[in-house]
Every structure is written in C-alpha cells, then in structure tokens.
Amino acid sequence: MSVNKEIKRITTHVLQAMKAQNEPISMLTAYDFSMARILDEAGIDVLLVGDSASNVMAGHETTLPITLDQMIYHAASVVRAVKRALVVVDLPFGSYQGNSKNALDSTIRIMKEAGAHAVKMEGGREIQESIIRILSAGVPVMGHLGLTPQSIYKFGTYTVRAREEEEAEKLISDAKLLQELGCFALVLEKIPANLARRVSEELLIPTIGIGAGSGVNGQVLVTHDLLGITKDFQPRFLRRYLELFEEIKVAVEAYISDVRSGDFPNDKEQY
Numbered sequence: 001m002s003v004n005k006e007i008k009r010i011t012t013h014v015l016q017a018m019k020a021q022n023e024p025i026s027m028l029t030a031y032d033f034s035m036a037r038i039l040d041e042a043g044i045d046v047l048l049v050g051d052s053a054s055n056v057m058a059g060h061e062t063t064l065p066i067t068l069d070q071m072i073y074h075a076a077s078v079v080r081a082v083k084r085a086l087v088v089v090d091l092p093f094g095s096y097q098g099n100s101k102n103a104l105d106s107t108i109r110i111m112k113e114a115g116a117h118a119v120k121m122e123g124g125r126e127i128q129e130s131i132i133r134i135l136s137a138g139v140p141v142m143g144h145l146g147l148t149p150q151s152i153y154k155f156g157t158y159t160v161r162a163r164e165e166e167e168a169e170k171l172i173s174d175a176k177l178l179q180e181l182g183c184f185a186l187v188l189e190k191i192p193a194n195l196a197r198r199v200s201e202e203l204l205i206p207t208i209g210i211g212a213g214s215g216v217n218g219q220v221l222v223t224h225d226l227l228g229i230t231k232d233f234q235p236r237f238l239r240r241y242l243e244l245f246e247e248i249k250v251a252v253e254a255y256i257s258d259v260r261s262g263d264f265p266n267d268k269e270q271y
C-alpha cells in the first residue's frame, strides 16, 4: 500500500517513509493562491515557494533581487490554498548567509507571517551554523546543493555542476554533513545523474532532483516551465506538459476580437 495515498497531510516524516518504501516524491513550485490550490488538489507532495519567483513572477534575470517581505507575501498566499502538501519556503539571498541570528530571524518571520512548514537554504558547510540554529528552533530545513542559483555570479553560468572530481567530492561530503546536522531532505540541482544516484543511495534522507536524473528520491520543476508559460526556457532536463504561453495568447486574442466586434457580451452575458 502506498504511503502517501492514505495521508491527509504531508509532513517531513511522510517524506522519510516514502524514501524508505521507494515511493517517488513529487514537488513543484508555487507562488500564488490560485495555482497552489490546483497543484494541491492534483495531489502534489511538496510545494516549494521558490525564490525562482524572482524570475517567473517579477521578471528579474536572477534570484538575487527578491526580498524576504516578497517571499513572505508569496508564501502566505500559497499556504492559504493548501490542504495537503508540505509547504517549503526558500530563504532568499541575503537573509541567512551573514550570520546565524539573521538566518533565524528570517526563518521566524517566514514561519509566523506566512504559516510555512519548512525552509530551504542553498549551500553546504559554509552555512552550517545557520542551519544548526534554525533546526534548534524546531524548524525543518531542506538543503540545496549542486547548481545553487543564488551563487550564479560565483559560478558564472547555469551549466551542470560537480562534473569534476573535486567538486563532486565536496558535494558528497556536504550532503552527508547536511544529513548529520538534521536536514529532512536535499534538493540536488543540475548535477550528473550518476553522482545524484550515489548521493541518494548513501543518504537516509530523501533527495529531490532537478536536472539530476532518475536515481534520486523525487523530482522538482518550476511550475511555469512545466506548463510552458516561460516559453523561452528549454533546458534538456525540462519536460513541458502544456504550451500555455501560446494557449493563453490564443484565448486572449479571441477575447480582444470579441470585444472589438461587439460579440462580447451577448444577451445571455448581461443583466
């Protein structure tokens, strides 16, 4: 019997049980009430209020500009919609790297003001002090290794990470450290599939991949990419399930045409 079919509310413990029973975890991003409601009703396990909101909602080139206040606004909208999924919220750039007190203050705002269930943070040993402090306040933490978009200016490109031995070894040791510290799950972004499989096999906590192949314990995508709303973004790892940019455009063109011709509203569409 599937672990998650029975479950009324997904918790970090459910995700752990899913890994133990080899049940893949599904995760998508959400930033607003209406979309979160659809994804939750569809049965998604985890909703990530990602700082990718900076790209897809606000139109910035990177995830760096989004603020803590903006993340809280998006997260609160998502939490209001959700009945079943676990809601994880990204700590935005600048809200946790400085010192662990700052990290805890940012986390407490996210938990109190948005009603989130957990936070996600990018990085390994460099941020361990902040992770320890957040965990000690009783807040579950999801780690994020590999391509960490908040460090894009250090990397220089969005290309696959940890192809070289040295970076792969650091990633493995960071993954083990995050598990030891008490993180409940780990996102692995854009790394070779063999490396992601190895990390997933060596860890007890679930791994959730994006561009990390099929050997992980779950998959995450940016919802706007999966639905084809972000039409110019076509990385190899992405599977589009709809072409909504075009479909919405066609619908809006039809509406404009109906308004201009006087066809809308008709007799039945007025009081």
Ligand code: KIV
Binding pocket: 029, 048, 049, 050, 051, 052, 053, 090, 187, 189, 210, 220, 221, 222
């Ligand atoms: O912000 C985000 O959407 C993410 C996912 C790509 C994992 O961190």
